[in-house]
Amino acid sequence: MxxxxxxxxxxxxxxxxxxxxxxxxxxxxxxxxxxxxxxxxxxxLAIPWLLLSLYFTRIRSTNVSRRNHALKQLGITITDNLRLVGFFHPYCNAGGGGERVLWTAIALFQRNEPDVVPVVYSGDIDATKEEILAKVKARFDIALDPTKIILVFLRHRKLVEDSTWPFFTLLGQSIGSMFLAWEAMNKLIPDLYIDTMGYAFTFHVVTWVANIPSGAYVHYPTISTDMLRRVQSRQRGHTNSNAISSSYILSSAKLMYYRFFMYYYSSSLRSAVFLMVNSSWTKNHVDSVLSHSDPFIDFLHFFVPPLLILRYLTSQNKSPVASSRIVYPPCDTREMAKFPLTNREKVIVSVAQFRPEKEHATQLYALHELVTRHPVYRVQGKEVKLAMIGGSRNEEDASRVANLRSLAKELELEDRVEFLVNAPYADMLLQLSRASIGMNTMVDEHFGINVVEYMAAGVIPVVHASAGPLNDIVVPFNGMPTGYHAKTSKEFAEVLHTALSLTSEEDSAIRERARTWAAKRFSEGEFEKGWDGSGWKRWL
CATH class of the missing domain: 1.10.287 (Helix Hairpins)
Incomplete structure (x- = not known):
């Protein structure tokens, strides 16, 4: 005080x-x-603040019994060297690339850190611990010891879902994540907290309630300077609807909202003690956020006491992180590297969760353009098919799948498109072993672990010309191409045709280069080296 x-x-x-x-x-x-x-x-405010301080102290003091109870349930002997590392991942059962990072990191802990017990804070209350770990094995082929991992189930995950916040979504989800972190710390406080889903505002709650260090593996910045520029220039996009971009007043109001949000998001990231990121694109954006300043909002703090209090409460870390470290996500290249490179079928695969930013509709339009411009792909025996493989997390995702089915029918592609929703890992491997091309149409895909899987499996990648797939993954190897880039559905159609028209020698060469590059740069071994070098250990 x-x-x-x-x-x-x-x-x-x-x-x-x-x-x-x-x-x-x-x-x-x-x-x-x-x-x-x-x-x-x-x-x-002195009395409420004093009461809160006493409340937080009580949570910490009673955590010892909760911690010992959780460890005894697992049959773990409690020693002075034993440490708990908490992973905040409310959607740990989703089966996407972010979940592969989570479970690969936990498998690394179980192999190499006998004195560390991972704690996963999950919102998947409709599944048991055994069911979740079984899905991890089926989806990623990662076997985990259930007696060396604690799952803490959070009952209020809806607070971080898009549907809960139709307006001011970023702010609402951030506030919801703080409440979820408060629930997590009430149930079990670890010795180190790691956010693996992008909820940076939870760092403040962890600091206030638990008084432990926080770090993160960042897949995608919650807000970026690009988003501010798009609103300022009134550019329509996924995060900027036509109703707002067409109005000067609404655009100005949203820009101010984004400026405030960016200011406090920057403060949140700086409160971490280490930050890992998944690509050079994400690093550039995260480092830009870390160094972000806004003199106007700084000035407002001196005139609006609530903002002054907020600034004080969100700047308590004595060892703020200055920059992020790239740790590329892991890909199990060993099994996929066994697939033959020849005799591939004219099948295009798409491996991505059915989320709106994945732009699945673009793939359908691209396929429609391909078969319209090049009728040869309609001829029996030469027809091209598309297999859409992805996880569906909730009702919104299921609705998107239904809409995609309707679009495929509207474009007269229903016989050429197959939907494999929540398919097991073995089914995905089967599709990758026979496919010719792998497609990714997301704009500014932060990394794109599915693209690495395409390359490791010997599938020619055709990806959006932006972010991770452009700058980190589908790059020349020994001066030669490892895949193709495009932006519009028409461009995708043309590069798909190019990839399907390669001679047998060109076809084998590009597949071999792509596989070699993926195995060299994005293996689980490289991920483990990066994770160990991130500096997390010294905070235990």
């Missing part, structure tokens, strides 16, 4: 010093009354 009042006095003095030069006598009087009211209000 003393620090809070010192900060307040400093802010008041700064505000008064600035006001002398820009306000007249009457405005000065109004400001003085405002400051008096604000200070009086802050004094009245």
């Amino acid at each position: 003393i620090l809070l009042y010192v900060t307040l006095l400093y802010a008041v003095s700064r505000a008064l010093a600035l006001s002398v030069t820009i306000l007249d006598h009457n405005q000065m009087l109004i400001l003085a009354l405002f400051v008096y009211a604000a200070v009086s209000g802050l004094v009245s």
Whole structure:
């Protein structure tokens, strides 16, 4: 509280010093009354803050019994060296690339860190621990020891779902994630907290409640300078609807909302003690957020006491992270590398969760363009088919799958498109072993672990010309191409035709190059080296 009042006095003095030069006598009087009211209000916050501090202390003191109970249930002997590392991943049962990172990291802990017990905070209350680990084995072929992992189930995951926040979605989900982190810390406090889903605002809750260090593996920044620029230039996009981009007033209001959000998101990321990112694109954006400043919002803090309090509460970390470290996601290239490179069928595969940003509709339009422009692919024996493989997390995803089926029918492609929803790992491997091409149409795909899987399996990647697939994955190897890039459905159709028209020598060569590059750069071994070098150990 003393620090809070010192900060307040400093802010008041700064505000008064600035006001002398820009306000007249009457405005000065109004400001003085405002400051008096604000200070009086802050004094009245002393008792609630004291009660909160006592509440947080109680949670920490009672955590010992909860911790010992969880360990005894697993049959683990409690020693002084034993440490718990918590992974905040409310959708741990989703079966996507982010989940592969989570479970590969936990498998690494189980193999190499005998004194560390992983704790996964999951919102999958409709599944048991055994069912979740069985799906991990089926989807990723990762075998985990259930006696060396704790699953803590969170009952309020709906608070971080898009559907819960139709307006101010970023803010709503961030507030929801803070409540979810509060629920997590109430149930079990680890020795180190790692967010693996992109909920940076939870760091503050973990600091307040648990007083432990926080780190993260960032797949995608919650907000970026690109998003601010798109709103400022009134560019329509996935995160900027036509209703807002066409209105100057709404665009200006949204820009201010984004500026405030970026300011506090930057503060949240800086409160981490280490940050891993999955690609050079993500690193550039995260490092940009870490160094972000907004003089206007800084100035507002000296006139709006609630903002001053918020700033104080979100800047408590004494060892803030300065930059992020690239740790490429793991890909199990060993099994896929056994697939033959020849005698592939004219099958295009798409491996991606049925989320809106994955742009699955673009794939259907591209296939329609391909068979329209090149009728040879309609001829029996030469027809091209598309296999869409992906996880469906909830009702919204299921609805998207239904819409895609309707679109395929509308484009007269229903006989050429197969949907494999929540398919087991073995089925995905079967599709990759026979397919010729793998397609990824997401704009600014932060990394694209599915693209690495295409290449490891000897499937020619055809990807969107942006972010991870462009800059990190589908890049020349020994000066020669490892795949193709496109942006529009028409461009995708043309590069699909190019890939399908290669001579047998060109076809084998590009598949071999892609596989060699994937195995060399994106193996589980490379991921483990990066994870171990991230600096997480010294915070235990």
